[in-house]
Amino acid sequence: MHLLLVDGSGYIFRAFHALPPLNRKSDGLPVGCVQGFCNMLWKLMEDLKGDDEPTHMAVIFDAKGKTFRDDFYPDYKAQRPPAPEELVPQFPLTRSATRAFNIPSIEMEGWEADDIIATYACKARDAGYKVTVVSSDKDLMQLVEPDGSIRLLDTIPRPGQPPLRWIGMDEVFNKFGVTPDKVIDVQALCGDAVDNVPGVPGIGIKTAAELINTYGDLETLLSRATEIKQNARREKLIANAELARISKRLVTLSQDVPVELDLDALARQPVDPGKLFPFLKAMEFATITKRLAGLLGADPEAWEPDPELAVKQSGPIGFNNEARADARAARAVASGKAEAPLILHAAAEHARIKAIPFRPDHYEIIRDAAHLQRWLDAIYMTGYVATDTETTGLDNQTADLVGISFSIAPGTGAYLPLGHTTGQGDIFGGGAAEGQMDSREALGILRPMFADRSILKIFHNAKYDLGLLARYDVAVNSIDDTLLLSYALDGPQYNTMGELADHWLGVPGTSIKELIGTGKTQITFAQVDLEKAARYAAEDSDMTIRLWHVLKPRLAAENMTTVYETLERPLAPVLGRMESRGINVDRQILARLSGDFAQRAAALEAEAYELAGSNFNLGSPKQLGEILFDRMGLEGGTKTKTGAWATGADVLEDLALKGIPLARTIVDWRQLNKLIGTYTNALPEYINQRTGRVHTTYSQHSVLTGRLSSNDPNLQNIPVRTADGRKIRTAFVAAPGKILISADYSQIELRVLAHIADIGALKDAFEEGLDIHAMTASEMFGVPVEGMPSDVRRRAKAINFGIIYGISAFGLANQLAIPRGEAGDYIKTYFERFPGIKDYMEEQRKRVKADGFVTTIFGRKINFPNANSSHAAERSFVERASINAPIQGSAADIIRRAMIRMEGELKRAKIDADMLLQVHDELIFEVPLGTEAEAMVAIKQVMEGAAEPAVRLSVPIQVDAHAAHNWDEAH
DSSP states (O other): OEEEEEEHHHHHHHHHHHSOOOBOTTTOOBOHHHHHHHHHHHHHHHHOOGGGOOSEEEEEOOOSSOBHHHHHOTTTTTTOOOOOTTTGGGHHHHHHHHHHTTOOEEOOTBSOHHHHHHHHHHHHHHTTOEEEEEOOOGGGGGGOOTTSSEEEEEOSOOTTSOSSEEEOHHHHHHHHSSOGGGHHHHHHHHOBTTTTBOOOTTOOHHHHHHHHHHHSSHHHHHHTGGGOOOHHHHHHHHHTHHHHHHHHHHHSOOSOOOOSSOGGGGBOOOOOHHHHHHHHHHHTOHHHHHHHHHHHTOOGGGSOOOTTTSSOOSSOSSOOGGGGGOHHHHHHHHHTSSOHHHHHHHHHHHHHHHHSOOOGGGOEEOOSHHHHHHHHHHHHHHSEEEEEEEESSSOTTTOOEEEEEEESSTTOOEEEEOSOBSOTTSSSOOSBOSSOOOHHHHHHHHHHHHHOTTSEEEESSHHHHHHHHHHTTOOOOSEEEHHHHHHHHHOTTOOSHHHHHHHHHSOOOOOTHHHHOSGGGOOOGGGSOHHHHHHHHHHHHHHHHHHHHHHHHHHHHTTOHHHIIIIITTHHHHHHHHHHHOBEEOHHHHHHHHHHHHHHHHHHHHHHHHHHTSOOOTTOHHHHHIIIIIISOOSSOOBOTTSOBOOOHHHHHHHHHTTOHHHHHHHHHHHHHHHIIIIITTGGGGBOTTTSSBOOEEESSSSTTSOOEEESSOOSOSOSSSHHHHHHHTTEEOOTTEEEEEEEESSHHHHHHHHHHTOHHHHHHHHHTOOHHHHHHHHHHOOOSTTOOHHHHHHHHHHHHHHHTTOOHHHHHHHHTOOHHHHHHHHHHHHHHOHHHHHHHHHHHHHHHHHSEEEOTTOOEEEOTTTTOSOHHHHHHHHHHHHHHHHHHHHHHHHHHHHHHHHHHHHHTTOOOEEEEEETTEEEEEEETTOHHHHHHHHHHHHHTTTTTTOOOSSOOOEEEEEESBHHHHO
16 A cells, blocks of 8 residues: 655645746636646656555645644744735635545644644554655655655656655755654754744754764753753753754644544545546636546546636736737737737736836845844745845856845845955955854855755856855755846847846846946955945845746746756756866966967068068058058958958958968968967966866857857867867866866767758768768769768868858858859759758748747747848848758757756766866766776767757767867867
8 A cells, every 4th residue: 555645735835936827817816826736736646657656645735724833832933924915816726626636635724734744644654554745845854764664755856856756764864964763853953944943043954963863862962961062052052952842842743633534535536537627627727628638538528617616706816907918919929829828927927027116225234143034034935036146256266255135026135245345445455344244154044045945046147156155165956047037038139137127127227337346446346335235236136036027937928948947947057067167277288389389470470571571560450451452462352441451361261272372371370379369378377276277157148049158268269170279178188087088979960950851861871870971972973982082071071061051152162262153063962962951941041031030959949030131131141040040059959958967867877077168069077087988988878868858869869989188189
């Protein structure tokens, strides 16, 4: 026998906070939480099959009113605010939903759901049942049994974790540091701010576990408190012994609730369509109704909506009817690209948030632990918080934490100063400013909240804050990011808080320059006056919570939830950890390269003087242009708006291909100087003094197609097609005792093209593992693959990759140094041999003109607002970009999916490997020497299977992996 007990109240709040609001069409009744509850309940029943399938089941809820705990401790849960207005009418509907699924719904006055669960769990255990409690509530962990007869099941999705997380002895010990039978003693000592359980002030979980493990139980500890050597700890326990005993009574779950239904009454019953569909139809859940009708093999039209639940409410609740006039909503609904209720809700929410005024005078400064605890209590009750860190710089690996701000609703805000100095208004910092908490004390209080997976932390550019907080030993779980929400919805259109706030809220906010200045007189945030700093910081969090309310509902309305949830949000913490790891760079190798490059650049400079017939400034475009086009009289020159000759890279490359020696010399000279200035001389300056490694910063929100960019330093633009560029990679080395692994997707964009455009010849070639460029050359030019001349294969390779980027005959002619007519013939022949590619290109051109966007195979939307521009050149650019964007974007999404899965899969395989860098289609890892073979197998497996199960590609994905002591040799 297997009894499944579901913490219904936990399900309610999880559904309410995790999903965008939804209102019933007919009367505006809020039903979003009910819809989420139904989905969760059905998914749970579907997930638990085989040995885990329950024979008995019940959903347990908290009843309204006080419980027996209030009788001996009136302050129990006294600080909790009332439930949100839009949630209140949904409470009874969740009970109706439970009964509609033919599951007992149980609640009892005077008792909490946890007590009822404990009573049933223990009764079932004693009767020989196996018991599963579906909840992540730490209070229920005291029920876990060593023999597994009672376990908890956490069904909250977590990145890198299985969908169902079983909580047994090990998980409880990891949480509390003690076995389940001693959990209540630990809780009695550390208390619970959420439920207002007092505990012993100043004692946290770690200390409590240490004490209980030493003395055995709470009573023994209290009776022997005088023996404790630490003065503060001893005095706290003696002074607060009675509070500890009261706390233990509060946290101890009753196993003697006089439940009315016996275990037999909880026997699992099949779903009855006659109960289920009248409820779903009354709620107007069309999608769920259709899905379950198919699964149950029933016709929902055979039942009318439940008349009691279908009664019209007295008026719309939480629904802005003015939003019906929103033009965007009307267009979206008319085009069939979104459901009317979701679009209307998103528009209504935008109007509501925009109407709430900013009131900086209402923002608070948190100066002590009591004030901070009040904010924490409010955060726990709300279930989410917008938060932001203020620091001394833009590099989260070197900047110092100055303060943290919070907001739990539009119009609210608080700032917790931690590192302000008395040196306001000048460039010299003084001592610590007054009116601040000790940072160690404050972070100690905040750590549990940031780590708590049940509290959603909303950031703007979370990756920066996560990396900074990690340096202060603050782990953050469960995040949202308004910057990534915006990117998933609108692409890289708005990159800063100011741009987003100005567009969506009509208020750009205070500029940081107003506080810290610019140039030589610029100060750090730590030196900003505390009152001004608080208004600025709290405003940031206030704006973040407002933007979240505006942007989050759009995900469902515009079908971007999957993109955000699977490609954007889970990647931010991964990138943050990669940035914090950094990579070793050998200064001596860079120094030798700098010397070598400088000598060769000097020789090229002398050669240029000789070719020009005089000395001149090679770095001056004006002087170079005059020599090339005035003195030497070369043809093909064009002038810029200033009247000077254009001497850009494309001009010089064109001249070099025409056989002009001076042009080739200048190109080579420029490349060497760029390598010196950008890498060999610059990279040592980026070595972090604390870690001894170079830490690049990734941006996941700045490229239209979803590719990542790398900055400070940019490690993605190191030339790899030249010998000198590859030499720079030799300076990136493994740490002592380690080795680097480079894992690179092989021709990923061509493989994606073969899948998207359904090119049979390309798919066959990839399936057979052929040399794709040689195969293309053979198809086009009729040359056998065996013994093919290298220049023929090179031309096919240029065409293969050029087609992906919509290359023209002019562009291909320049690249291959052939006449334009010959290049045009190559492209024509290519389309004749692979007609599906031309069909794909035409389809993309039509699609971008009709929709203004194209999509990747994973649903990422790539917007082109100028698709129907009146300018021919702009339209032509959009057409070319729309051909490449789904290919490059799909490839970028595949490697994102691999990165998101990688750490969890390596951990499960017990492989010690650190993911350090991502460079386009390549991932760089550092592993202990001697483990590289095993690591490469696991890494390739993750990367090659990254597209699934979302997309099953019709071509195999191949990853080439190599290990070496430096990056170049590993590639």
